[in-house]
Amino acid sequence: xxxxxxxxxxxxxxxxxxxxxxxxxxxxxxxxxxxxxxxxxxxxxxxxxxxxxxxxxxxxxxxxxxxxxxxxxxxxxxxxxxxxxxxxxxxxxxxxxxxxxxxxxxxxxxxxxxxxxxxxxxxxxxxxxxxxxxxxxxxxxxxxxxxxxxxxxxxxxxxxxxxxxxxxxxxxxxxxxxxxxxxxxxxxxxxxxxxxxxxxxxxxxxxxxxxxxxxxxxxxxxxxxxxxxxxxxxxxxxxxxxxxxxxxxxxxxxxxxxxxxxxxxxxxxxxxxxxxxxxxxxxxxxxxxxxxxxxxxxxxxxxxxxxxxxxxxxxxxxxxxxxxxxxxxxxxxxxxxxxxxxxxxxxxxxxxxxxxxxxxxxxxxxxxxxxxxxxxxxxxxxxxxxxxxxxxxxxxxxxxxxxxxxxxxxxxxxxxxxxxxxxxxxxxxxxxxxxxxxxxxxxxxxxxxxxxxxxxxxxxxxxxxxxxxxxxxxxxxxxxxxxxxxxxxxxxxxxxxxxxxxxxxxx
Numbered sequence: 001x002x003x004x005x006x007x008x009x010x011x012x013x014x015x016x017x018x019x020x021x022x023x024x025x026x027x028x029x030x031x032x033x034x035x036x037x038x039x040x041x042x043x044x045x046x047x048x049x050x051x052x053x054x055x056x057x058x059x060x061x062x063x064x065x066x067x068x069x070x071x072x073x074x075x076x077x078x079x080x081x082x083x084x085x086x087x088x089x090x091x092x093x094x095x096x097x098x099x100x101x102x103x104x105x106x107x108x109x110x111x112x113x114x115x116x117x118x119x120x121x122x123x124x125x126x127x128x129x130x131x132x133x134x135x136x137x138x139x140x141x142x143x144x145x146x147x148x149x150x151x152x153x154x155x156x157x158x159x160x161x162x163x164x165x166x167x168x169x170x171x172x173x174x175x176x177x178x179x180x181x182x183x184x185x186x187x188x189x190x191x192x193x194x195x196x197x198x199x200x201x202x203x204x205x206x207x208x209x210x211x212x213x214x215x216x217x218x219x220x221x222x223x224x225x226x227x228x229x230x231x232x233x234x235x236x237x238x239x240x241x242x243x244x245x246x247x248x249x250x251x252x253x254x255x256x257x258x259x260x261x262x263x264x265x266x267x268x269x270x271x272x273x274x275x276x277x278x279x280x281x282x283x284x285x286x287x288x289x290x291x292x293x294x295x296x297x298x299x300x301x302x303x304x305x306x307x308x309x310x311x312x313x314x315x316x317x318x319x320x321x322x323x324x325x326x327x328x329x330x331x332x333x334x335x336x337x338x339x340x341x342x343x344x345x346x347x348x349x350x351x352x353x354x355x356x357x358x359x360x361x362x363x364x365x366x367x368x369x370x371x372x373x374x375x376x377x378x379x380x381x382x383x384x385x386x387x388x389x390x391x392x393x394x395x396x397x398x399x400x401x402x403x404x405x406x407x408x409x410x411x412x413x414x415x416x417x418x419x420x421x422x423x424x425x426x427x428x429x430x431x432x433x434x435x436x437x438x439x440x441x442x443x444x445x446x447x448x449x450x451x452x453x454x455x456x457x458x459x460x461x462x463x464x465x466x467x468x469x470x471x472x473x474x475x476x477x478x479x480x481x482x483x484x485x486x487x488x489x490x491x492x493x494x495x496x497x498x499x500x501x502x503x504x505x506x507x
Contacts, residue, residue: 052466054393060460061357061470062396079343082112082433086119095122096140099174103167112341113429116436121167128158145171203252208232211298219387221363231291238267256299261308264292268312286317324442325452331356334438341437342430346405351416351427353398355449358382359457359471362427362446366420369413375406382472390472 091104100122107118129144130137132153144150151172159165208229215225236251243263246254271285289312296309326334335349342348354360354368364382372381378394394402405415417423431446442448454471462470 052463057466057470058393058395060457060462060466061393062398075340076345077340079112079341082341082437083108083110083115085341085437086116090119090123094126094137095119096126096138097142097145099142099145099171100126102174103170112433116433121164125154125158125164125167128154132157203250204229204233205236205252205254205256207256207299208295210302211295214298214302227287228291228294231288232295234288235264235267235292238270239263242266242270257305259308261311264309264312267292268315272315282315282317286315289315323444323448323451325448325455326440326442330438330440331452334434334440337434337437341434346401346408347416348427348430350398350401350405352431352449353401355446356452357396357398358392359450359453361450362424363420365427366414366416366423368415370406370415373402373406373415375403384472388472390469392470 087104087108091101095101095104104115104118104122107115110118126137126140129140129150132150133140133144151168154168159168211232212225212229215228220228233251236254239246239254239259240249240251243266245258245263249255268289271280271288274280275282275285293309293312293314296305296307299305300307335352338348338352339345351365354365355362358380360368360382361384364384367383368380372383373379373394374381378399379391380394382390382392384390412418414420414423417426428445435442444451454467457470458467
């Protein structure tokens, strides 16, 4: 009897636990993948992650590293050279008229990211004028900045922020100087711009604030919380504007207990109409309904409120959106830009390698400290979503750079600074600068590197369990959102099916 029991295969639950555990949580997995060459010599079973050696895992992560080039590196210039690069490569060839060039010339002493934003704002102004006059940007003349009709148009369509109004005030003043128009004209034009209203912020419903605190406890990012808050608040605003039961309320005073299933069904129909008109995307309304259902479920669990969203049908939407990703050569150019213009090339090279080679998210990078890195056994412990920890191997160029960086004295709390939010913001801003100089036109920000990482990993055709472990996702279908090998390829679905089959086989 005992022999029969020992011969039985692991149950489905046991199989799932093995698959879902991270490197750090699974001690035997840690030993077999990270610390030694493995106990099993027969690697014919490509779907047993426990039989993979550390060498094979490192090969998946590092052997096909996108940053592999011996392209020559230019002399280090530093951050102060970025403004001059933008001036020579963007301002001079792209920005028309002496007035706009003079405005940007006075901003050359700004920090690189601030100057970049000024250039983007001036470029937006040029494009608006060109579209309005139906002429090429290069044909815009200084005299058009004193045209009453043009200024009236810009006052309503462009000068919507304090910075943009300051730009317009400069243009009106200097255009008149260039063209020797009268002071009375300048004063007349300045009257076109109405003072901006001070935005003190719209009050938020107390129950939404409570839900935001719960999401914070769950480890949700600020971006996710802001999106959820917007979705739930859109419901409350719609109720106030469209339902007679709430006409006497404001969005932040809506009595939650008065919201019924019929109200939510009406709102769902409203969203679908907007989607059919092309005003909302299907994924947007899908996320909106999901946020509302989660919100009312939270209220039921916390306060015992009835759940009017219980029977509201979700809206299915494909979250996958194909992305063009940078080539190896384009990635090389990006890293060369770091070498030339970064204040600390070694540090930033490591940070962007973390994203590209190990698929770290920006918040994960901001929380890496030397306590998470074991230089002797070459591993890094990653603080992931929901307070989870994952351990991955270090090797190749990333490990060599870390050894160099480790020899530099530092009193910072984390590897890249003291404040995680500032660290993320710094890399987000610098990514925009470096990608701009590198000539990248890919949409999105830092998260693009995670898309590169997952696509590169999946392209090596590893076992599905390995994909799940190295990408650190709970559900395998999440991986498909980051995979851009071929928009119509069904390869990943087939691999997921293999994983599902292994579960069924354990029944």
